[in-house]
Amino acid sequence: MPDLIPKPRASAAAPGSSGAIGEPAGTTHLYGSRVHIAGDPWTASALAKLSAPTCTHTELVAIVRAVSTRLATAAFAAELPAATTSVRTRMADKHGAALGTWRGDALDPAAMTVVIDVIRGGMIPAQTVFELLTLVLPIESLRLDHLNMQRVPGEDGHVERVELSGSKVGGSIEGATLILPDPMGATGATMVRALEHLFGEYGQPASIVMLPLIVTPEFLRTVLDFDDRVRVYAGRLDRGMSSQEVLAEVPGARWAEESGLDDEDYIVPGAGGVGELLNNSY
Numbered sequence: 001m002p003d004l005i006p007k008p009r010a011s012a013a014a015p016g017s018s019g020a021i022g023e024p025a026g027t028t029h030l031y032g033s034r035v036h037i038a039g040d041p042w043t044a045s046a047l048a049k050l051s052a053p054t055c056t057h058t059e060l061v062a063i064v065r066a067v068s069t070r071l072a073t074a075a076f077a078a079e080l081p082a083a084t085t086s087v088r089t090r091m092a093d094k095h096g097a098a099l100g101t102w103r104g105d106a107l108d109p110a111a112m113t114v115v116i117d118v119i120r121g122g123m124i125p126a127q128t129v130f131e132l133l134t135l136v137l138p139i140e141s142l143r144l145d146h147l148n149m150q151r152v153p154g155e156d157g158h159v160e161r162v163e164l165s166g167s168k169v170g171g172s173i174e175g176a177t178l179i180l181p182d183p184m185g186a187t188g189a190t191m192v193r194a195l196e197h198l199f200g201e202y203g204q205p206a207s208i209v210m211l212p213l214i215v216t217p218e219f220l221r222t223v224l225d226f227d228d229r230v231r232v233y234a235g236r237l238d239r240g241m242s243s244q245e246v247l248a249e250v251p252g253a254r255w256a257e258e259s260g261l262d263d264e265d266y267i268v269p270g271a272g273g274v275g276e277l278l279n280n281s282y
């Protein structure tokens with residue numbers, strides 16, 4: 001058994017920057033220290049390919065998995081509790097325990113993490129993030145829970161409410177790290193509805209991590225205002241419905257005037273209906 005000394009969570013990056021601890025700075029913005037936008041060339045290329053109509057289903061699934069992995073590992077570094085760990089390596093047989101023991105900071109295996117699958121778009125990202133965690137943490141400290149959710153448009157085409165028509169949640173979320181890897185951060189209404197349900201029925205998490213592949217300024221405003229514990233690790237910021245004047249400014253400088261949503265609350269430039277595309281079901 002490894003020896004473990006729990007460590008406090010790493011603090012988030014400084015206001016105005018966006019890189020996670022040990023990461024390149026990412027997209028510069030003024031949305032505050034709770035927002036990290038990867039914005040690196042690899043992520044940008046992957047999301048550009050995903051967004052195009054020429055992207056095949058096979059490529060789409062692979063890219064969703066790969067970018068979710070990239071965002072999740074950045075988030076894990078800063079948001080999951082760590083513990084000082086030691087493990088006897090294979091080299092201990094040759095060099096003895098003193099030399100052949102690795103010591104360092106690793107994830108705290110006792111800290112509970114709950115991944116939320118928001119059906120349908122969140123299914124593959126949530127499964128991906130859960131599998132990443134099961135690689136390195138005991139299954140007793142992990143759960144993958146499911147919420148069946150759907151945006152309901154009003155007469156004007158905008159999202160009027162979010163319907164929660166079923167859930168499978170395996171128990172308390174009290175004190176856990178809650179991870180919501182829903183891929184398209186459009187209005188934020190789905191995330192708020194999910195959190196209201198979970199808080200009402202299953203307790204209060206220690207921290208809340210969202211991993212949208214593409215995010216809008218409206219999403220950020222909604223989820224950050226909803227709860228102080230929310231942290232967002234996004235792949236790309238889309239604010240394509242903003243004026244040229246606003247787009248000329250650093251993201252977040254004129255936040256209230258920025259927009260990345262069309263008249264049906266789809267992201268612009270965006271990637272279309274990713275839940276539908278992933279399932280090839282409309």
Ligand SMILES: O=c1cc[nH]c(=O)[nH]1
Pocket residue numbers: 121184186265266267268270271272273274275276
């Ligand atoms: O643009 C959007 C908005 C919500 N969900 C999607 O899949 N795409």
